[in-house]
Amino acid sequence: MAFADHCWRGLVYDSRNNLQMRGLVVLLISKAAGPSNGAELSFQHDMVSGIYSSQRSLAEITELIHTAFLVHRGIVNIGELKSCDGLLKDMQFGNKIAVLSGDFLLANACTSLAQLQNTKVVELISSAIGDLVQGIYYDNSNLSEENCLTHDIGISTWKEQIFLSHSALLAKSCQAAMELAKHDAEIQDMAFQYGKNMSMSHKLHSDLQPFIKGKSSDSVAFSLNSAPVVLHQEFLGREAWIKQIREAQSKENLMDFTKLQEAIKAGKGVTSAIDLCHYHGNRALEALECFPPSEARSALENMVYAVTRFS
Template sequence: MRGLVVLLMSKAAGPSQHTASDLLPQDMVSGIYPSQRNLAEITELIHTAFLVHRGIVNLKEWTNSDGPLKDMQFGNKMAVLSGDFLLANACTGLAQLNNTKVVELISSAIGDLVQGIYHEMPNSLELNSDLQPFVKSNSADPVTFSLNSAPVVFHRQIVGQERWHHQLQQLRSTIKLEEGVISTMDLCRYHGNKALESIQCFPSSEARSALENIASTVTKF
């Protein structure tokens, strides 16, 4: 999807005026120039690199029943190296575009992506320090006891599977009625409408219509 959006925007916008004279018609494929296609590939490469990095497993919670520890350690190393390799190639390709504005925008997007991932992660330092008294160290495989999930786990065991699913359905219904969901939908509509406004600067074309359709889906629920 990310690469597709870049390609559609490239086709809708066309080449810039100061580079159009340096490009030949035969360089264009389906209305897209090589540099624009390279940018779409770079975008997908960056996304793939982050997906690979997020595949790293927390070995502190690993037990013998989960499998050989050496295999997971090797897998984590490969995830780090593979993700770094993809990011390095993306940065190299980005530099070869020779467009400082594009580099600035992509760098800003990477920063936003990292910040979003960071907010999804728990504060490991505070978590480990808070749970130290609850670590079972009387066995060969210490198990960290999560205070956040423990009440849920015990409650599920007490009430049973059927009642647990019923309560989950009630919880989902309650969440849908609260302002959090409404605020999220309003935020999606806001950014979707802003995207639609920005798309209007492009001349009418099939690519622009496709972008409008993509942005419109965010504003409809």
């Protein structure tokens, strides 16, 4: 069991690499749901290993969109560069490549999306792209607080923004997979809820890594807008939180993340983030109860277990 848990943990989360599991989730939830009762017999002939070809295409589209936005996020702000960062021309060239590569992937995704010939699916995935754009806008526009280090937001706002930037694509792709198999609105909603809550748990698990037991010796820079920090600020109060940040800064404005990490771990933010991770994990598992028991459903459950265990 421990080995199996380790394997699922490695599939869903790896601190060194970006693991693209969104397409896999779409395939697994498609297989778990199977064909709908109202599907025509001729339509079911298009199914291979319990998954329709249109659902396989959707899984590829989901990965393409996710990768395109990752590439776009690699664009460097030239205005913030210093002479020691390297040649400006190299950075400008890299930015052009990032823009063109991301646009190419996104264009291919949109072309494949149109070929599915399903208006509702096109609408769902298009809205997910819009959510991603809005989420990235929030990430980039809210950095005017206190030396551009931390947002003045509560956990409810954090969840809204994380849904846009991390959860919407997977949630709506899972829903779209059910639409392609002609499942009813209830099954579509359960698939949406699984994708949403699974990705929220995944993000919370990622945010918690610098703060969980056994990681204290691996003190590294962490986002001051991550879930444990936002919850810590909410409990502590904005003024006291800014005071802690200033106390952890040197005269050269360099951040002592070890000192700040210990202050956050001493508060309630970390345990509250773990509780929130478990909450979303349980919601994801509840959503799977509408699907019949199967290996695909077990795999989806194991993914949730992998991102809600911290020992």
